[in-house]
Amino acid sequence: MTDNERLADLLFGDIDKTVEYFEEKYPPRALKEGARVTRFAPSPTGYLHMGGLFGALTDILTAKSTDGVSMLRIEDTDKKREIGDGVSAILDGFAAFGLEFDEGVCSDGGEKGEYGPYTQSKRVEIYQTVAKQLVKEGKAYPCFMTAEELNEIRTQQEKEGALFAGCYGKWAKHRDLSFDEIKSRIDSGEKYVVRFRSDGDENKRIFFDDIIRGKIEMPENIIDEVLLKSDGVPTYHFAHVCDDHFMRTTHVIRGEEWISSTPKHIALFKACGFRAPKYAHTPQVMKIDEDDGTKRKLSKRKDPEAAVSYFVEEGYPREALIEYLMGLLNSNFEDWRRANPKADLFSFPFNLKKMSPSGCLFDMVKLNDISKNVISVMSADGVFDRVTGWAQQYDNELYGLFSANPDKARAILNIDRENPKPRKDIAKWSEVKDYVSYMYNELYKESFDLPENINENDAAAIIESYKKVVAAADDKQTWFDKIKELCEPLGFTPNVKEYKQNPDAFKGHVGDVSTVIRIALTGRTNTPDLHSIIAILGDSEVQSRLNAAENFYREGK
Ligand code: GLU
Numbered sequence: 001m002t003d004n005e006r007l008a009d010l011l012f013g014d015i016d017k018t019v020e021y022f023e024e025k026y027p028p029r030a031l032k033e034g035a036r037v038t039r040f041a042p043s044p045t046g047y048l049h050m051g052g053l054f055g056a057l058t059d060i061l062t063a064k065s066t067d068g069v070s071m072l073r074i075e076d077t078d079k080k081r082e083i084g085d086g087v088s089a090i091l092d093g094f095a096a097f098g099l100e101f102d103e104g105v106c107s108d109g110g111e112k113g114e115y116g117p118y119t120q121s122k123r124v125e126i127y128q129t130v131a132k133q134l135v136k137e138g139k140a141y142p143c144f145m146t147a148e149e150l151n152e153i154r155t156q157q158e159k160e161g162a163l164f165a166g167c168y169g170k171w172a173k174h175r176d177l178s179f180d181e182i183k184s185r186i187d188s189g190e191k192y193v194v195r196f197r198s199d200g201d202e203n204k205r206i207f208f209d210d211i212i213r214g215k216i217e218m219p220e221n222i223i224d225e226v227l228l229k230s231d232g233v234p235t236y237h238f239a240h241v242c243d244d245h246f247m248r249t250t251h252v253i254r255g256e257e258w259i260s261s262t263p264k265h266i267a268l269f270k271a272c273g274f275r276a277p278k279y280a281h282t283p284q285v286m287k288i289d290e291d292d293g294t295k296r297k298l299s300k301r302k303d304p305e306a307a308v309s310y311f312v313e314e315g316y317p318r319e320a321l322i323e324y325l326m327g328l329l330n331s332n333f334e335d336w337r338r339a340n341p342k343a344d345l346f347s348f349p350f351n352l353k354k355m356s357p358s359g360c361l362f363d364m365v366k367l368n369d370i371s372k373n374v375i376s377v378m379s380a381d382g383v384f385d386r387v388t389g390w391a392q393q394y395d396n397e398l399y400g401l402f403s404a405n406p407d408k409a410r411a412i413l414n415i416d417r418e419n420p421k422p423r424k425d426i427a428k429w430s431e432v433k434d435y436v437s438y439m440y441n442e443l444y445k446e447s448f449d450l451p452e453n454i455n456e457n458d459a460a461a462i463i464e465s466y467k468k469v470v471a472a473a474d475d476k477q478t479w480f481d482k483i484k485e486l487c488e489p490l491g492f493t494p495n496v497k498e499y500k501q502n503p504d505a506f507k508g509h510v511g512d513v514s515t516v517i518r519i520a521l522t523g524r525t526n527t528p529d530l531h532s533i534i535a536i537l538g539d540s541e542v543q544s545r546l547n548a549a550e551n552f553y554r555e556g557k
Helices: 003-011 019-025 050-064 086-096 124-136 147-160 179-187 236-246 256-272 308-314 318-329 333-339 364-376 380-394 396-404 406-413 429-439 456-469 476-490 496-501 510-522 530-537 539-555
Strands: 037-040 069-072 103-105 140-143 193-196 205-210 214-219 226-228 251-255 278-282 285-288 295-297
Touching: 003 124, 003 140, 003 179, 019 124, 019 236, 037 050, 037 251, 050 069, 050 086, 050 251, 050 278, 050 285, 050 308, 050 318, 086 308, 124 140, 124 193, 124 226, 124 236, 124 256, 193 256, 205 256, 205 278, 214 256, 226 236, 236 256, 251 256, 256 278, 308 429, 318 333, 318 364, 380 396, 380 406, 380 429, 396 406, 396 429, 406 429, 406 530, 429 530, 456 476, 456 510, 456 539, 476 510, 476 530, 510 530, 510 539, 530 539
Parallel strands: 037 069, 069 103, 251 278
Antiparallel strands: 140 193, 193 226, 205 214, 285 295
16 A cells, blocks of 8 residues: 555545546436536525626526536535525525526525536535545645644745745645654644645646637646645535536636636646536626726625616516626627517527627616516516516515506506507516506606696696596597597697697697696606506596696696
């Protein structure tokens, strides 16, 4: 037995499995040529961030567009940074946006797939087995340096102007301890981490192809990185290498903050005898700062829209946000969507190479426009179901009104809908209450302000005449004819063209007359089809609102 073999047994006495065992347990996947295996690998350290949704979508699209596999892996090895409900925050975020991975942790907390467990804290045996093998081959070693010693090194390295910070070369004091010394330190209860024994050369450079960024050149890794912390739990670097090997990931798509660690990862893959995956480092999600107009990273602290839950709470339909993100991912998405308005989102021929390496700009105005489009083509029933579902959780009052009389709510939502030119008033469900407010006395706030060109006496006269003829059951033509008939006796013209040719001859035109009626009935100058509004309000409510408006104009109350 070599010293390294003895050392491996000393450090990993409990590990009876071998790397070969896991190679067999997790065989290469039988997928068609070109199929890509991706994984989204969040740490449960907070809420699901917009950048996370962006990354997850990239993973899923990459897998789907190549008949591959996407996985959701929970990276929970950093217990210090973990928060209690971190995993459910992630799972709820995906569930709310209808994103599903082929394998991994599921929204009910269970998991699916043959390459699990998909939670890192349940994979410790795998990491330790690989670490044992590395120790056996002399590629890893125990390091007993204390936090103070490591701090000293850092200070010393700064003083000397060392090229790299960390444990390497002459700083890696425990690289070559003898077996006996290691044993006696362990016997006396000293704590240790397991470090990689790097054979990198600081004068050499490595190259790797990033699918989004092209060829990247960096100095070779020379650091003896920690593989296992003193509690036997792996660092991100080591867990990434073991997991993405045994899960047979072909494409690691992750945030650009990991570019600088990639040489380390490539060195580790090589040392373990694993083939490194392809890398694609995604850009950050940015926004234009409202205060100073600069482009900056979406900030958890400053921007509510950094959290995916914000869009759930505001009631953006999931398709709207996803459609919007798709346009950020691949700029040809919008053209594709125009050509394929009804096609399933996932049939879009997504291409990682078409992603821009520079930060992509999150633009709320654009999202709202897309969302208005998406909502405008939904059926009234569809909108009703979605609004009610949202309101049940976020707006009790609206939920109460809608569920007390679903037919009325559906009729309101159906005004100017399900036709070739639907209105685009609503961007999110939280806007619906205001949108429908004048249809419910519980929400309606009168406002009798008139446009400048109409005076109160004329308004009162219009309403007085209209009261006598309006009937909720009229069809649209009759309704409009009645409004036109009001015009002439009151000094207005039913003919807009005529008015334009000779404006001084009239007080106004039919549009002004209907504006007065609209204001009297809804408190607004702009609403969907007034005929439908009257039909839904019904005669008695219409009369009472017209009376209130007339009194106001006559008596100023
Ligand atoms: N857990 C890492 C993170 O949240 C994942 C990085 C990766 O995708 O490899 O940043």
